[in-house]
Every structure is written in C-alpha cells, then in structure tokens.
Amino acid sequence: MSLDRTAEDLLAAVRASPRAVAAHDKTAWVGLFAEQAAVHDPYGSREHIGPDAISRFYNVFIAPNAIAFRVDRDIVAGYTVVRDLHIETTMSTGATVTVPMHLRYDLVDTAGGWRIARLAAHWELGVMIARLLRTGPSGLLAGVKLGPQLVGELGMGGAMGMMRALRGVGGSGKRVVDRLFAAAASGDAAGVRALLDERTVVELPAGHPIAVTEFAESARDLEWDKMIAAGRTVSVSVCVGASRGVAFVDFAPDRPRITAVRFFLDGDPSGD
Template sequence: MTDAATSALLATVERSPAAAAAHDRAGWVGLFAPDGRVEDPVGSRPHVGPEQIGRFYDTFIGPRDITFHRDLDIVRDTTVVRDLLLEVAMGSAVTMHIPAILRYDLRESAGQWQLLRLRAYWELPAMMRKFLGNGVSAMPAGLGLARALLGNQGLAGTAGFASGFRRPAGRGKRPVRTFLAAIASADSVAAQTLLSPGATVTFGDDTSADLAELSTQLAGARPVKVLAAGSTVAVSLASSRQRGVLFADVAGRDGTIATVRYFPGD
C-alpha cells in the first residue's frame, strides 16, 4: 500500500475519535458504510447498519467524554489496528481507564474510505469490577447507563450487550501466553502443541506463515497487553525488532488456539 493510501486510511480512522470528542453524532455514524457494523466489546451482539450504530452512539458515546490515548497504529491492506488506552468520563465522579485494542476494517466507495467494521477488544468484566470499585459514587453513572441501554436498545439490546461478559477466550489467555513465550524463544515444537489440528497462522488476515517465520518476527518479544474478548485473545507485543499486535482465536474448553493472525508494526 502506498504512503498516500496509508495516510488516507489513518485520516479516516482518526475522524472517529474526533467526532466522538465533538459529540458529533451524524459525523460519527456517517463514517460507516451502509452495511457497517460495530462490535464493542467483541463478544457482545454487533450493531449493524446506521440505525443500530446510531443507537450504539446514543447509548455509549454521546453521553460521555471519551479520550483516546494512542500507543500504536498499524496499517495493513485496508485494516488499521490501534493499541490504546480509553479514558471514559462516566460522570462527574467516575472516570474509567480501559486498556483496549481497536480494529478498523475499511472499504473504498466512490473515492471515499468508509468504516466497514469496528471491533473493540477490551474486557467487560474487568471494566465492571473497576467501575463498581468506585462504590456509591458509581451509582448515578450506573443508573444512567442502565436507562440508556433500556431506552435506546430495549431488553434484547441490553441482553446483547451483556453477552460480552461471556468470554470463551478467557480460558485461552494462559495458553496464548505460553504459545508466545515458545515462539519468542524459537521453540516451534512447544508452540505447535498449543495449536488445534488445522490451525492457521497468518501475517495480517491472509498471508500464510509457518511457526518458524512467526518466530523470526517475534524473537524475544514480550506481551505488553493481553485482552480476552469474545473468542479472541488480542495481544500487544514488543521486541527489540518491532511492535505488533497478535489476534489468537481459541476453541474448546481448554483454550486451544485455532487461528493466529499477526499484524507487525513498522
């Protein structure tokens, strides 16, 4: 991808936090393609199309002040992966700091880039524990969120959001850490034992790789952030060679790894 195309993708993605900060509902919803979808957090029920995405905005973005503290942006093909910390003011008394990894998939239409899919990897149970740790001061914000969920999305939408608490990937965090330690030390044999039969390993979404090639990329790498959302463990990695983000989809009750997708940074 050319530098100009990369800059255009990043500029489109950057309009999302800018619109959120400006409380620009039309601008934020308008970034998405007509068939765009939001999965926030991954594992909750997706919001598809402008009407549902608008309700998502009204529930979670519009009533709050959200600051994006960026750590890393990676562009590969038409995907932007952003490692960041979300600072979310839930009210005058409660501000949450949420470690997250965002994945934006984009599509060009009539010469303009649109967001096709936004996936937000963060841990809903951990966020809720932190939120409740604020005690009595969290009650007004909690009641406000409950009213917004029910008012904008009804019982079905509220249940769809709550499904984010079910995280099959939670049991996969330890196997993924063990897999990465083996890869970082070039122990492909040990890494292979943590993969399911037929597991796929790719750079990005579709460039096939073997474990030796992955080890070369991740020699000496260490996890900076490990997040379980839905059936995916998302990991921000750092080594002397590069930064990167790895997505591992897990399957089975033992957290066996079925898919590994590594997005290397520059």
C-alpha cells in the first residue's frame, strides 16, 4: 500500500469520528476504536480505556450535546493524524461554547481496517468552564446537570479523574514554550540550550530526531499562534518554513523541565 493511500485511509478513519458524533451514532463512534484503545479527553484527565469505558464517555460528553468540528488543518505523520481545530458544543440546555483544540489520533491497522488506538484531545477545561458560565443561566444549568451525569456514568473516581485536567503546566508552561520558540525563531542558540538539554527529545518533523543545536538552526523564523496547555503538555499551532502544523511540548511529571518537542507538519519544513 502506498504512503499516499495509507494517509488517505488514516484520514478517512479519523474523519468518520465527527460524522458519527453529528449523527449521534454511538455504535459507529465506539466502533472506530481498537480493542483496549485509550481516550484522553481532555488530555491530563484520567483516560478511558476499552469499549465499556469509551461507551460511558460517549454517554456523558457526546450523547446529550450537539458537537460541530471546525477543522483548520489535518496533518498525517506515520500512523498519527493531528487535527488543528475548534469544537463548538451546544449543550442540552441551549448553551453553546466554542473551544480551541488540538486532537492527536494514533491509529493501528486491524483485520477490520484502521482503528484508533489512542485519542488525545488537547483543550483547556478551565477555559471551557469559564466560557460556559459566561453564557448565563443556560450555561450554569448545563454545569449543574453535568455533575450527576459524570458520577452516574463514571463513578466518583471518574468524576474526580476528570478534574485532574485542571492541573498541569498551565500558564507557566506556555510562557516557557513561548520563550523557547522566540529563541529558536531569532536564532538564539544559547537561549534554546538554556531551556533544552541533551536529554530532550526534539523531532522536526515528528519521527525525525535532531540535536538541540540543530533545532536552534532549523527552527529559525518559526511562527506560532494558538497555544493550549493540557496536562503536562503544551500544544501549539506552528509554521516552520513552508510547512504548517502542530507542535507538542512535553514537560517532566514533577518539574518544569521540557522533555520532548515534536513538530507534526504538513510538508517539508525546509521548504524544498
């Protein structure tokens, strides 16, 4: 199978998700996932593993709502698809919230075709809650209804696991990434080395590791805008040379040290 055909098949598998969501077809949506697949939504919360857990996730977060995917860009790298998008959710109470998001799908080839092995939804729970409350009484009512739904479907442990997404690198992580990208964009190798070390994994593009010193040169004139802090990862919409995509910057679990920087890009970052 050619790489282009594989990329088309991966995209088709991923694009089936919003169709199933829009149709409220639970069987089709859950069927997109491989056995023992993991859903991290939002990233940083407790994951949902296996068809039963993913089914309960659907009952809480998809079934009661109307969800529209506003996709700006899709990137395929290996067996991973990254989507740069906004998601518009209209709750059962009528409250509508739009949240910026980066979605990462890791897929696996099975006897039944390509299936999602891991879905990581990078969006900020705190931002969503604030926007929901700003919608007024309908938003407040939606929040009141969600609590019992969470506990009923996921149990108290699952509800508390959801709240883990409020913790993470947050604004401080965003500021570190902003400093790193500013140093790289200006060709400040010393500034880059001050934030990264030889233990840091740098992939530009994803799947192609490079040295920190090479990153300082390759990312010159880097541009970035949408930045999301979810769990211990900051995801960023980027432009490197003629290529656009999403970078994921991972931090150590116990301290603000960058452990990995991976750029998923839609073309050759050299512009050749």
